[in-house]
Amino acid sequence: MSPALHRVAITGMGCISGLGHDADSHWQACRDGRSGVETIRQVDPARLNIKVCAEVKDFDPASHFPERQLNLLDRVSQFAVYAARQALADSALELDSELMRRTAVVLGTGAGGMNTLDNQFWRLYGEGNRRVMPLTVPRLMVSAAASHVTMDAKIMGPAFMISSACSSANHAIGEAFWMIRTGRARAAVTGGTEACLTYGTIRGWEALRVMTPDVCRPFSHKRRGMLLGEGAGVFVLERLEDARARGAKIYAELAGMGMSSDAGDIVFPSEEGAAAAITGALEDAGLAPEEIDYINAHGTGTAANDVTETRAIRRALGAAADKVPVSSTKGVHGHALGGAGALELVAAVRAITDQVIPPTANYLEPDPDCDLDYVPNQARPAAVRTVLSNSFAFGGLNAVLAVRAVD
Amino acid sequence: MTDIEDKIMEIVARETRRERASLSLDTELSEVESLDLVQIIFAIEDEFDVYVPQEDESFKLDNLRDVVEGVKLLIAEKQDQSAESA
Numbered sequence: 001m002s003p004a005l006h007r008v009a010i011t012g013m014g015c016i017s018g019l020g021h022d023a024d025s026h027w028q029a030c031r032d033g034r035s036g037v038e039t040i041r042q043v044d045p046a047r048l049n050i051k052v053c054a055e056v057k058d059f060d061p062a063s064h065f066p067e068r069q070l071n072l073l074d075r076v077s078q079f080a081v082y083a084a085r086q087a088l089a090d091s092a093l094e095l096d097s098e099l100m101r102r103t104a105v106v107l108g109t110g111a112g113g114m115n116t117l118d119n120q121f122w123r124l125y126g127e128g129n130r131r132v133m134p135l136t137v138p139r140l141m142v143s144a145a146a147s148h149v150t151m152d153a154k155i156m157g158p159a160f161m162i163s164s165a166c167s168s169a170n171h172a173i174g175e176a177f178w179m180i181r182t183g184r185a186r187a188a189v190t191g192g193t194e195a196c197l198t199y200g201t202i203r204g205w206e207a208l209r210v211m212t213p214d215v216c217r218p219f220s221h222k223r224r225g226m227l228l229g230e231g232a233g234v235f236v237l238e239r240l241e242d243a244r245a246r247g248a249k250i251y252a253e254l255a256g257m258g259m260s261s262d263a264g265d266i267v268f269p270s271e272e273g274a275a276a277a278i279t280g281a282l283e284d285a286g287l288a289p290e291e292i293d294y295i296n297a298h299g300t301g302t303a304a305n306d307v308t309e310t311r312a313i314r315r316a317l318g319a320a321a322d323k324v325p326v327s328s329t330k331g332v333h334g335h336a337l338g339g340a341g342a343l344e345l346v347a348a349v350r351a352i353t354d355q356v357i358p359p360t361a362n363y364l365e366p367d368p369d370c371d372l373d374y375v376p377n378q379a380r381p382a383a384v385r386t387v388l389s390n391s392f393a394f395g396g397l398n399a400v401l402a403v404r405a406v407d
Numbered sequence: 408m409t410d411i412e413d414k415i416m417e418i419v420a421r422e423t424r425r426e427r428a429s430l431s432l433d434t435e436l437s438e439v440e441s442l443d444l445v446q447i448i449f450a451i452e453d454e455f456d457v458y459v460p461q462e463d464e465s466f467k468l469d470n471l472r473d474v475v476e477g478v479k480l481l482i483a484e485k486q487d488q489s490a491e492s493a
Contacts, residue, residue: 067424068424071446072442131449131452131453133449134442134445134446134448134449135442135445135446
């Protein structure tokens, strides 16, 4: 007989994105439809075709990390540690010697330490230098961010990273959720992080021909594609009963998770696969389609994603799809790839706590193939109790989270 | 103090975040953390344009005196090689 599952509370949030350096400023810009997209600073825009992105701006790592620690941190790890510190402080969780051993760290990233890889390989291939920096490997390894969060916060429970491209954060958060649910961990620090706005990576994205040169307009007529973002979102999860017992501030309950794979195309998404993940999240949370008050869409702003996602929502929700507000916040924070689900979960959770649905920014006019209520351009006050947050990755790896209000 | 010794002391002080005055030729490498040591080796290779061999029995490094003598040896070998090829 399987043991009873524990309910899981979200009690801390931290964030850094192109919209700001904390969860509040990230949320406020999402809510106000205020874009963080600007001309790129990390790479000389003259060398790029796509010159804009939602970059983390004015982040001075030296003011947050001592030199010795900073030497070990790729930008992707800096973001993770910085957001994890915020989330832990926000949760006021006391990691005593018992709890620090029963707390997990599960983070997602798509690319890992791309800045280190790009810079060091430039030495080899660009400059003709024969050597790379000695800390190249520990900085660029995909799992580095999780290691640094454990070291920074002295967390000694299960820790690892999950990589599933643009679904990495949702898969990671879902895994942490299941660990607490089943008793494999008592609490967790979880989310996603990405920092791959390097010359090489952007060139790769340009070659895929999925990016817009100017404005990202999810679900809108005349949309021209996605824009890259970066950043990290990190959450503290714990048993709902523990959170209540210690009188913690509880943002919401993480209520369910659905996963699927398209087994189809490496870039083109499938309606059936995405719908299966949405249905899975509903069933796991014990929610009927009519109970969903808001969907934070994957909504990349590409021709393919937005139509497929619209159809997937219709397939999964049936008649209820006509009544559910759906928005994509990627128009303002860009596509943060392995960190995307985490940046969007901040918005999904705040939609519940603030009772307002963030808009789909930059929306012009309806596309006949995208026929849902996309909350265009203006935030909408609403009674929001249950939310879905979608992530559908390249390679058909889908992960959907269900969140609900706690009374 | 030779030029080589001076530069090595400077590198070690920087990479170990120690006062230069606290270092001497007798400073033991066992006092240096492993990550700092790889950074020191990297910096020495950069400074003197040499390759510090690994797992070479004849290249035994216990203290900074060994490092200075070893680097002098590597520089001499390099000069011999370039004389031969000239």
